[in-house]
Amino acid sequence: MISYIGRRILAVIPIVLFAIFITFVLIRISPVDPAEAYLTAAHIQPTEEILAEKRKEFGLDQPLHIQYVQTVMKICRLDFGKSYLTNEPIIEEMTERIPATMQLAVSSIVLAIVISIPLGFLSAIYKNSLIDKCSRLLSFFGASIPQFWLGYLLIFFFSVKLDLFPVEGRGSWQHLVLPAVTLSLALIAIYTRLLRSSVLEQLQESYVLYARTRGLRERTIVAKHVLKIAITPVITGLGMNMGKLMTGTIIVEQVFSWPGFGRYFVEAIFNRDLPVIQSYVIFAACLFVVCNLIVDLVQLYMDPRISLKGRKDS
């Protein structure tokens, strides 16, 4: 198992390198000249002389492969450079924004778990009942409604009309409710359906039939046996979504003025703050890789046969 974990961790390295490469290439093929973007952000008139000076300072006069190696080396030292706009180290600016995004991501995950598990479970047990139909409706709604629109609707009804929550900002738990609900609705939609189909699938399994023939009560069968197994895909799904949420939920942070990671990225785009855009993309890629790794390790913990299979394959 340890060698499997080791191999999985090692596999992260080429993926991250590839992500850095793609980001590097995308920035280079974009029509925006980094030196010019810097001067525009710093409010300096871009004369040819200053442009040449800045290009040299940023190493843009070096051959591409050297620029790439330098970028990788810097990132390995966790040196993401400075923002063109604020002239502050990007790593510090990102660290400042992580707690806000974490808070929102974690709240929406908790909310999604608390709602989708009972709902998914009940809609499977009481298949085609009112609760199943309601959960289906909620899932369709959650999966299809654009988040910005849902955000506006929630603000309009619960904040402007009913005056239950503040419209925007961060501070108290009330501030957290609407953005967390907006984010979690899409998750609830997915997990409810995922759990429902997983439970229904398990109910067809022979161990359930065996339990029934043993005369166990239906409630005991589903609560003690079926749910424990049916929940596995939901855990995998949660892990996958964690990366998405942790990189900042651009639209929700924008709509609710949440001072997190996504807003930082949007501002960087508007200001053509290339080092920030590059760092964000690389960070997001790393986070996704790590989340996937965690999911794999969790699956390994759940089902040690994975590592055995890996060993056999190798």
Place this chain on the structure above:
Amino acid sequence: MFNSGKKAILLMVGMILLLSTALMGCNSQENAPTVEQDASPTEKAITVSWPRDIGPMNPHTYNPSQLFAQSMIYEPLVSYKEGGKLEPHLAESWSISEDGKEYTFKLRKNVKFSDGTPFNAAIVKKNFDAVMSNPKLHSWLGVISALEKTEAVDEQTFKMILKAPYYPTLQDLSLVRPVRFLGEAGFPDDGDTSKGVKKPVGTGPWMLSEYKKDEYAVFTRNPNYWGEAPKLDKVTVKIIPDAETRVMAFEKGELDLIYGEGVISMDSFNQLKASDKYGSKLSEPVGTRSLLLNTTNEKLADQRVRLALQHGFNKQAMVEGITLGLEEKADNILSKNFPYTNIDVAPVEYNVEKASAYLDEAGWKLPAGKTVREKDGQPLELELIYDKTDPIQKAMAETMQAEWAAIGVKLNITGLELTVQIKRRRAGEFDIDFWYNYGAPYDPHSFINVVAEKGWGVSEAHSRVPMKAELDKQVKEALASTDETKRQELYGSILKTLQEQSAIVPVSYIKKTVVYQKNVKAFSFPANRDEHPFNSIEVSE
């Protein structure tokens, strides 16, 4: 198999516990006072919104510091008032030598910074030195390039010596940045403010008393303020990046006022304006949205073609339709509310027949069975570049494409990244582009400067105008002129020529908007486009 089920439940419970702990960790500030809870009932306070964080509040640098907030803390020597009138501010009076090269300022007595330290010639010089130590950063500003040296003559006298006379010196000194004054306590140890300031200490009516990056900034009255104290005790600025959220926060009453350019959508402004629950105002023009026609293009070098294009679109209908009345049709390149710009021009009216006649006269004929005019086998095809993220530019580009098609002009419209658009303009690589003047207090001198000075694309675009050399000469004369009458004459002549030549086609006057709750009184737009409006505001119970 059941063993893995137990693991799942264990994992799930563990995860929820972990997440909840993390959540509580993130939410440690839950009990910290929030902005709304702070206000005491007797306090006169308003809450406003702004799309971006106010920034590091350094008076000598630019983005990301926000101009309105800088202007609350820091003050100029001279202030810019209605109609371009310059009034004493931190300088009580000033004198200009006859050759226009020496400016002597008598500083106002008993002015203190918000930390109680005195404002005097020495600190003025220290601020000037800090600005002048980074000339590249400020090369765009005429007075910085013209400045030779500064001198603190005595406690209350400060002198500036220029390399050559430059009449808009005082206008440049009235700008919000970079020549405003930071107190001693704000300077970094090495005195180089371009890298940052220790704290924002100014002489202005407001002090930054509380600040949370990307969330809010609270300004309270400066107890040491030398002038008339603001009527409000506190201004809270909430950072709300989304325009629709801003409107909903306003409707809910979380905001008292939304002010600025393009800060709410045109629809929302009209909707709030129609409601009798709120007050709203549109400012005088703060700038002109124009089209820049590049005369280096052979087709546009002909004045008749430029005039035909101007006659060939219904400006009134386009501006009203696209901006929903928030902008006003422009006939003058510079609106009349700037100094020296109050000149009458004959509006170029929408007239398709006249447009066609001009094109015919210029030799651009419409061949039978074709929709695009031709001359010597060349089609009359032009490209208009626009900022693809700007919905107004895009809609106007599309309108003109349709309108000019009717007079036989094929307009290709290309949406570009803003930096690419600016780059192409500066390189002269465009046929037609959108262009904006700078507004008060930069104009009209900054405008005529770019007409003559290469590097901005405007001078280049005029290079095939027959009297370009004469225009450039007049601009130089006007900028160096010390005689008010002569200057007015020169401005009149320059603007008249530019209007006639039609290489700049005025489209609309841009205005600022404000919406406010009914208890907000005495709002007025500042004459300086970048200044804050909070000094005059009052709130009723």
